[in-house]
Amino acid sequence: MTGLLNELSAHGYKITPQRRIILQVLSESCRHLSVEEIGDKVKQIEPGISVATVYRNLNLLAEIGIVSRLDLHEGPARYELNQGHDHHLVCLGCGHAIKLGVCPMQGEIKKIIEESGFEVNSHHFEVTGYCQECQTRHRKP
Amino acid sequence: MTGLLNELSAHGYKITPQRRIILQVLSESCRHLSVEEIGDKVKQIEPGISVATVYRNLNLLAEIGIVSRLDLHEGPARYELNQGHDHHLVCLGCGHAIKLGVCPMQGEIKKIIEESGFEVNSHHFEVTGYCQECQTRHRKP
DNA sequence: ATGAATGCAAACTATTTGCACGCGC
DNA sequence: GCGCGTGCAAATAGTTTGCATTCAT
Numbered sequence: 001m002t003g004l005l006n007e008l009s010a011h012g013y014k015i016t017p018q019r020r021i022i023l024q025v026l027s028e029s030c031r032h033l034s035v036e037e038i039g040d041k042v043k044q045i046e047p048g049i050s051v052a053t054v055y056r057n058l059n060l061l062a063e064i065g066i067v068s069r070l071d072l073h074e075g076p077a078r079y080e081l082n083q084g085h086d087h088h089l090v091c092l093g094c095g096h097a098i099k100l101g102v103c104p105m106q107g108e109i110k111k112i113i114e115e116s117g118f119e120v121n122s123h124h125f126e127v128t129g130y131c132q133e134c135q136t137r138h139r140k141p
Numbered sequence: 142m143t144g145l146l147n148e149l150s151a152h153g154y155k156i157t158p159q160r161r162i163i164l165q166v167l168s169e170s171c172r173h174l175s176v177e178e179i180g181d182k183v184k185q186i187e188p189g190i191s192v193a194t195v196y197r198n199l200n201l202l203a204e205i206g207i208v209s210r211l212d213l214h215e216g217p218a219r220y221e222l223n224q225g226h227d228h229h230l231v232c233l234g235c236g237h238a239i240k241l242g243v244c245p246m247q248g249e250i251k252k253i254i255e256e257s258g259f260e261v262n263s264h265h266f267e268v269t270g271y272c273q274e275c276q277t278r279h280r281k282p
Numbered sequence: 283a284t285g286a287a288t289g290c291a292a293a294c295t296a297t298t299t300g301c302a303c304g305c306g307c
Numbered sequence: 308g309c310g311c312g313t314g315c316a317a318a319t320a321g322t323t324t325g326c327a328t329t330c331a332t
Contacts, residue, residue, distance in 0.1 A: 131260075
């Protein structure tokens with residue numbers, strides 16, 4: 001948490017109460033939160049904070065790599081603290097992002113991409129479906 | 142192309158001139174098109190067609206699996222005919238999506254996911270960076 | 283003290299929707 | 308002829324932005 005704040009100032013950005021709170025909220029969650037969810041939690045702590053600020057800071061944080069953004073087609077973007085490097089099983093039922101310990105960007109695939117001459121900037125692997133809990137619920141209708 | 146139309150009626154949907162034209166436009170492109178691009182091309186063929194129709198049909202086509210949708214964070218969603226199953230190297234410079242012949246959803250990774258009890262609905266692997274052509278352009282500033 | 287960050291509201295972009303009409307089956 | 312599909316315009320969702328003010332450094 002303090003590390004995150006340091007990273008902010010290291011990039012030349014100021015440490016404001018708003019940023020502190022946004023980072024706090026993110027660090028207390030173990031799943032991808034929508035801007036709305038983040039905004040709600042933030043407002044519970046300090047009601048005066050505007051959505052615009054939340055948006056601005058999430059963009060900023062995503063840009064410097066502190067948070068990662070998940071763009072599902074349905075609904076708004078979702079954010080979470082960038083846990084180094086992770087891929088997820090995202091449940092369409094409950095929204096939980098289950099961490100996957102492995103990364104597809106290795107072995108044969110990595111080699112193929114490197115050999116193609118493409119300069120990799122980032123990669124994204126995401127599996128959507130239903131977690132065990134939601135499977136039963138989803139099947140009945 | 143006729144196969145695509147068949148697939149539509151097989152799912153109980155009517156074959157309208159609009160749908161015919163949208164599919165024609167998609168089948169003539171080798172890259173992911175935004176709705177705006179699709180709309181423009183469609184209107185060159187038949188000016189009366191409304192964007193709403195384009196949206197409605199792209200959603201429909203995506204649902205029955207005829208087209209695939211690409212959700213970059215920047216800007217609108219992009220669509221292309223579903224070429225079976227593909228992953229891409231998306232260039233941040235020129236926007237081209239270079240097809241990757243291989244799929245990460247196999248071997249060890251597939252096994253791990255299956256064993257976790259997660260019910261996979263779909264998966265998405267996407268690499269962003271710069272294609273060879275754009276690498277030089279991008280490096281100079 | 284200076285410029286970066288904020289709050290507010292208005293603007294904007296992408297997409298969806300309600301309704302009356304038109305057309306494929 | 309029935310009902311799905313369409314065009315239009317208005318509505319909505321998500322996000323960004325201009326501007327005056329506040330605050331971190």
